[in-house]
Amino acid sequence: MNRSGNLDTVAPDDQITESLKTEKKITELGEPVDPELRQKVYDILGHTKHALSAFLVRPHVFSFKERDEEEEILVALRPHWMTNVGWILIAIAMTLGPTLIKSLALINGLPAKYQILGGLFWYLTTFAFAFEKFLSWYFDVYIITDERVVDIDFNNLLNKKFSEAKLSMIQDVTSRQIGMGQTMFNYGQVLIQTAAEINELRFDNIPNPDKIVKVLQLMREEEDMEAIKGRTK
Numbered sequence: 001m002n003r004s005g006n007l008d009t010v011a012p013d014d015q016i017t018e019s020l021k022t023e024k025k026i027t028e029l030g031e032p033v034d035p036e037l038r039q040k041v042y043d044i045l046g047h048t049k050h051a052l053s054a055f056l057v058r059p060h061v062f063s064f065k066e067r068d069e070e071e072e073i074l075v076a077l078r079p080h081w082m083t084n085v086g087w088i089l090i091a092i093a094m095t096l097g098p099t100l101i102k103s104l105a106l107i108n109g110l111p112a113k114y115q116i117l118g119g120l121f122w123y124l125t126t127f128a129f130a131f132e133k134f135l136s137w138y139f140d141v142y143i144i145t146d147e148r149v150v151d152i153d154f155n156n157l158l159n160k161k162f163s164e165a166k167l168s169m170i171q172d173v174t175s176r177q178i179g180m181g182q183t184m185f186n187y188g189q190v191l192i193q194t195a196a197e198i199n200e201l202r203f204d205n206i207p208n209p210d211k212i213v214k215v216l217q218l219m220r221e222e223e224d225m226e227a228i229k230g231r232t233k
């Protein structure tokens with residue numbers, strides 16, 4: 001009996017071959033070993049409401065230059081907004097300073113041009129102070145990807161420190177909240193013990209520390225599953 005010309009396209013063994021090809025393609029693209037486990041991570045993280053959030057979930061407009069092409073950013077964390085209250089109040093007080101001085105008639109004896117120059121210098125100083133504090137908050141970020149945890153310390157425009165550890169190197173994760181303020185507004189510290197060259201990463205004053213601990217535990221579990229799958233191939 002003659003074999004059908006299109007039999008090769010419907011043979012059962014070809015279905016297996018196509019399945020293997022698809023699985024290989026998914027693995028190469030960095031898809032999670034266990035989609036349900038990864039979905040649990042997404043469910044814990046929830047969603048981000050705005051770009052200036054201290055809890056950026058799977059951001060589309062945020063990245064870092066050390067990021068790999070297929071690496072997915074799960075969450076980018078900044079210090080909780082409550083940590084900004086102190087310098088904002090100082091900036092407001094500095095802004096109102098010249099008005100207070102004028103009301104007390106402390107500089108009325110100075111020529112008008114010196115008063116104007118002094119006021120201009122004061123406001124520029126105030127702006128520089130507030131701008132540097134904002135940049136330090138905005139760029140001082142902690143990042144969790146599907147491959148590693150990253151700590152970027154932005155001290156000023158000339159001083160930035162980059163630290164990282166692979167998820168597979170994480171040994172222990174703990175969270176800590178101190179005082180009524182951290183408990184009330186739900187922010188605190190997460191300590192990550194690793195077997196890497198940098199044996200400890202510390203995420204300070206981040207929102208929802210309990211969520212971050214759960215996410216890191218699940219991602220560590222995913223890394224273990226990937227390692228097992230790699231050994232059984």
